[in-house]
Amino acid sequence: MREWARAVRPGLPDHSGLCEHATMKDVVIALDQGTTSSRALAVDRAGKVVAGAQREFPQSYPKAGWVEHDPRQILESQLAVMDEVLAQTGGARAIGITNQRETTVLWDRATGEAVHPAIVWQDRRTDWICASLEPHAARFAERTGLRLDPYFSGTKLRWLLDHVPGARERAEAGELAFGTVDSWLVWHLTGGRHHLTDASNASRTLMFDIHRQCWDDELLELLGIPAPVLPEVVDSSGVVAETESGIPIAGIAGDQHAALFGQRCTEPGMAKNTYGTGCFLLMQTGREAVRSKNQLLTTVAWRIGGEVNYALEGSIFIAGALVQWLRDEMGIIATSAEVDDRAAEVEDSGGLVIVPAFAGLGAPHWDPKARGLAIGMTRGTNRSHFCRAALESIAFQSAELVRCMEKDSGRAMDELRVDGGATRGELLMQIQADLLGTPVVRPGNVETTAMGAAFLAGLGVGFWESLDEIEFEKEVRFEPSGSEISTRWRNWNRAVELAKGWG
Numbered sequence: 001m002r003e004w005a006r007a008v009r010p011g012l013p014d015h016s017g018l019c020e021h022a023t024m025k026d027v028v029i030a031l032d033q034g035t036t037s038s039r040a041l042a043v044d045r046a047g048k049v050v051a052g053a054q055r056e057f058p059q060s061y062p063k064a065g066w067v068e069h070d071p072r073q074i075l076e077s078q079l080a081v082m083d084e085v086l087a088q089t090g091g092a093r094a095i096g097i098t099n100q101r102e103t104t105v106l107w108d109r110a111t112g113e114a115v116h117p118a119i120v121w122q123d124r125r126t127d128w129i130c131a132s133l134e135p136h137a138a139r140f141a142e143r144t145g146l147r148l149d150p151y152f153s154g155t156k157l158r159w160l161l162d163h164v165p166g167a168r169e170r171a172e173a174g175e176l177a178f179g180t181v182d183s184w185l186v187w188h189l190t191g192g193r194h195h196l197t198d199a200s201n202a203s204r205t206l207m208f209d210i211h212r213q214c215w216d217d218e219l220l221e222l223l224g225i226p227a228p229v230l231p232e233v234v235d236s237s238g239v240v241a242e243t244e245s246g247i248p249i250a251g252i253a254g255d256q257h258a259a260l261f262g263q264r265c266t267e268p269g270m271a272k273n274t275y276g277t278g279c280f281l282l283m284q285t286g287r288e289a290v291r292s293k294n295q296l297l298t299t300v301a302w303r304i305g306g307e308v309n310y311a312l313e314g315s316i317f318i319a320g321a322l323v324q325w326l327r328d329e330m331g332i333i334a335t336s337a338e339v340d341d342r343a344a345e346v347e348d349s350g351g352l353v354i355v356p357a358f359a360g361l362g363a364p365h366w367d368p369k370a371r372g373l374a375i376g377m378t379r380g381t382n383r384s385h386f387c388r389a390a391l392e393s394i395a396f397q398s399a400e401l402v403r404c405m406e407k408d409s410g411r412a413m414d415e416l417r418v419d420g421g422a423t424r425g426e427l428l429m430q431i432q433a434d435l436l437g438t439p440v441v442r443p444g445n446v447e448t449t450a451m452g453a454a455f456l457a458g459l460g461v462g463f464w465e466s467l468d469e470i471e472f473e474k475e476v477r478f479e480p481s482g483s484e485i486s487t488r489w490r491n492w493n494r495a496v497e498l499a500k501g502w503g
Contacts, residue, residue: 096251096457145298154206251456262452314401444473
């Protein structure tokens, strides 16, 4: 099968002989396929990262509100970093996969080639499809835990079937395969032998009944999706396939679910927030699928041994991407790391508020027509104020979600566990603690998304019997300073209302 795969994907590195000719190392490998880059990490029995590699890949914005990726570039970048890590370790006991969620790929089963660019989770082109389904919103919410929003995969797949010539007929005939990025990777890692996804990724599609744990025929009919195009749904931990070189694929989870697991939020009431391209706050609710009254989502946290754990989730579309905007489009900073130093040059934002609704607003507002704005400028507003306001924007959006989650759960958070690249910024973490009035806890290793995938895979092959065997790095706590925040909250709320309804 490898010859077939390389024939349709020329130029990919060939790692098929690595495990046959090298001594197997005592590690598991996590493949972390994100929105802007692909990475791979090797984790040993002590839970230490012993090898790693990362590659960015291009972003495409063909129209206002549209965001696309080239599925081939996703695949090539992920295979390349996996090969780098395998070359360092000489092999692995298992592979775990975690991925940007909701991003939708449709490909030809015969050739393995995508029939259209991947439609990224941030993409808003299916707003009109969601509006047409609004009479059925309650049914979708009850069965999937989700809102009718362009964020999710189901309407993206509907768009592809309607707009790619011949796609609907070919899908009905079983010639095409749909998947989120995990499915796309598994298909190619296994030489086209396995078309599958895990329950956490399936729960983000608008097509999966999270209570009965199956694709829902009635929702498929409403969306106009033929069942033959869908993947098999499997557990998040446990061997589900093998790569062509014989490495078990033993863990799969959407990135935020993997981060929740990587943060050891294994008991109801524990919560984490990941600061990446967007921000995603999840609270574990155990075996109960809690229905939100405050505009949050109910989702599958993970499924292990056939048993489901659920979570409440709040999704912010633009967080770290705002810093990239300051760097790439505005030229206010030269590097993303510079934002913290610039922001620290001023005591506050000087009244400037940035609402980064570049792709609409997610939870708890759910307004796809909202657009970004910067308001409150004076003649003295400078680039340092913009940097400070950007950090405050990330923290305000996250604090809104914490307030909603506390109302839904009926309990105040004792602490908020945080992860993701942006949490390396000390100032952002302190701003977050101040706005919450709650300690913010950062782990020693902030790449908990990849670590969660590694843990799921390792547990799936008995590499670890439980997470208690793993020695975690020392945490850093940020305590609230007690600074006055009421005026800043008032200004933030006013700015959010002004950002709504522009599209």
